[in-house]
Amino acid sequence: MVIGAVDVLALVLLLQAKHLVADFYLQNQFMLSGRNRYFHAGRATHVLIHLAGTALSFALLGIGGAFVAMILLAEFIVHYHIDWAKSAVGEHYGFKPDMPEYWHALGLDQALHQITYLGMAAAWYLLS
Secondary structure: OOOOHHHHHHHHHHHHHHHHHHHHOOOOHHHHOOOOOOOOHHHHHHHHHHHHHHHHHHHHOOOOOHHHHHHHHHHHHHHHHHHHHHHHHHHHHOOOOOOHHHHHHHHHHHHHHHHHHHHHHHHHHHHO
16 A cells, blocks of 8 residues: 555544544543552553544554554553653642643643654554
8 A cells, every 4th residue: 555645644633533532522530530640540441542543543544453553552651651641740730720830731741642643644654
């Protein structure tokens, strides 16, 4: 399969859409409470939802196999740690939604996730 710019953009769009749904519509109290702890079943569940969306995004473009398995493993590790770091820092400094620092942390968190998706798309382009 020859991959072009439209294919890469389609993948990034699908990953952004799944991120919106997983981060802002599918999180519940179990996933959100106590997230400043490193080992957190709710965070792991949240990340697994992201992985399902990522797998679906790749599948919709006909991409599968060992490459996607490696991407999913990498995403689990990266996503889990981005979310943990944001929560741990926010808890340590007492960030609340009425503080600019809260929004700085949220913005950085979201930017790092988007950079991850660009990396996934670049890996697909470069390795295919």
